Amino acid sequence: xxxxxxxxxxxxxxxxxxxxxxxxxxxxxxxxxxxxxxxxxxxxxxxxxxxxxxxxxxxxxxxxxxxxxxxxxxxxxxxxxxxxxxxxxxxxxxxxxxxxxxxxxxxxxxxxxxxxxxxxxxxxxxxxxxxxxxxxxxxxxxxxxxxxxxxxxxxxxxxxxxxxxxxxxxxxxxxxxxxxxxxxxxxxxxxxxxxxxxxxxxxxxxxxxxxxxxxxxxxxxxxxxxxxxxxxxxxxxxxxxxxxxxxxxxxxxxxxxxxxxxxxxxxxxxxxxxxxxxxxx
Numbered sequence: 001x002x003x004x005x006x007x008x009x010x011x012x013x014x015x016x017x018x019x020x021x022x023x024x025x026x027x028x029x030x031x032x033x034x035x036x037x038x039x040x041x042x043x044x045x046x047x048x049x050x051x052x053x054x055x056x057x058x059x060x061x062x063x064x065x066x067x068x069x070x071x072x073x074x075x076x077x078x079x080x081x082x083x084x085x086x087x088x089x090x091x092x093x094x095x096x097x098x099x100x101x102x103x104x105x106x107x108x109x110x111x112x113x114x115x116x117x118x119x120x121x122x123x124x125x126x127x128x129x130x131x132x133x134x135x136x137x138x139x140x141x142x143x144x145x146x147x148x149x150x151x152x153x154x155x156x157x158x159x160x161x162x163x164x165x166x167x168x169x170x171x172x173x174x175x176x177x178x179x180x181x182x183x184x185x186x187x188x189x190x191x192x193x194x195x196x197x198x199x200x201x202x203x204x205x206x207x208x209x210x211x212x213x214x215x216x217x218x219x220x221x222x223x224x225x226x227x228x229x230x231x232x233x234x235x236x237x238x239x240x241x242x243x244x245x246x247x248x249x250x251x252x253x254x255x256x257x258x259x260x261x262x263x264x265x266x267x268x269x270x271x272x273x274x275x276x277x278x279x280x281x
Contacts, residue, residue: 022046022082024072029133033125039099040130041068042138043078045085045092054139056279057094058272059131061114061151061158064179064189065106068099074261080268090272091279096134098126100158108189114158115196127166144219148275150174152264153232160202160239164209167216172278174223174271177259178202181235203235206242214246222250223274225267227257 022045030037045055060077062070071077077095084090100122102112116123135142149170151159156178163173182198183189209217222243226236233254240252251274257263 022048022078024078026068027134027137029130031125031129033121033129038125038130039068040134041072041097042134043072043081043095043097044138045094046082047092048094048139052139054141055092055094056146056275057096057135057138057140057142057148058275059147059149059151060095060097061149061155062097062100063151063153063155064112064193065102065108066154067101067107068097071095071097075264075268077268080265081272084269084272089269089276091276093272093276093279094138094140098130100154102190102193104190108193110190110192112189112193113154113196115161115200117192117196123162123165126162127169131169144168145171145281146279148172148174148278150176150271150275151178152176153259154179154197156180157197157200157202161200161205163220163222164202164205164217167220170220171281172221172223172275174225174274175202175236175239176264176267176271177226177230177232178224178236178239179232180239184231184234203238203242206239206246209246214248218248221274221278222248223253223271224250225253225255225270227259227263228254229256229258230263231259 024041024043026039027042028037028039060071085092100114101107102109111120114122147170149159156175157180159173159175160178160180163170181201181203183194226233243250
């Protein structure tokens with residue numbers, strides 16, 4: 001009898017443990033602006049299905065030649081986020097990974113990127129349709145203090161532009177290995193994408209920003225990271241230099257590493273800790 005009771009308790013504990021975990025799912029947002037449906041991957045923390053409470057949100061952007069599943073399939077974001085939250089260093093949060101993939105081979109080509117281009121107003125979609133739809137569907141504390149944005153490479157550039165252009169939306173912004181200026185040297189991307197990057201350079205935006213706009217940018221908590229062997233190192237240093245010159249507080253990290261998923265896996269825990277500190281304010 002005692003053995004049966006022990007076995008039953010162990011089985012019950014296993015069931016409870018299996019149920020007490022985070023999960024990811026795909027959510028689809030129909031867009032009148034783009035004329036298509038756009039998917040995103042959403043990370044829901046342990047307890048989301050039981051608590052009934054609302055959570056802060058991190059919008060986590062992928063890079064060029066990627067899609068909304070990159071962070072989960074290549075970057076191990078679920079495991080990293082679970083571990084960082086379990087350690088007590090980060091708050092439980094919802095992580096939304098949008099899709100800015102191109103329509104060509106390897107997700108490049110037509111319509112790749114986070115900016116408005118002729119016939120494809122992605123940035124307008126992101127702010128007018130995507131964020132409202134996601135924050136209505138999930139229990140998200142939808143205010144500036146509890147909303148953060150981060151991303152790698154192309155997504156790092158999107159992160160910087162979105163926070164510079166819409167500082168009232170985000171409490172924290174964390175570009176990782178960001179594409180923060182025009183592409184250095186020739187790349188196998190179409191001309192429309194390369195032009196959109198040049199037209200939306202965070203370095204140029206920051207250099208030319210009127211003084212009366214800077215207080216808004218200062219209201220964002222900034223954290224910027226780039227590897228010392230990254231081909232985008234110079235634009236990141238230029239961005240850091242301009243932020244300092246324009247008296248905009250930021251934390252800047254340059255450490256050993258290149259433009260790789262192995263590097264970004266080491267950066268993500270720090271991003272989660274940084275944005276959590278902002279959520280707690």
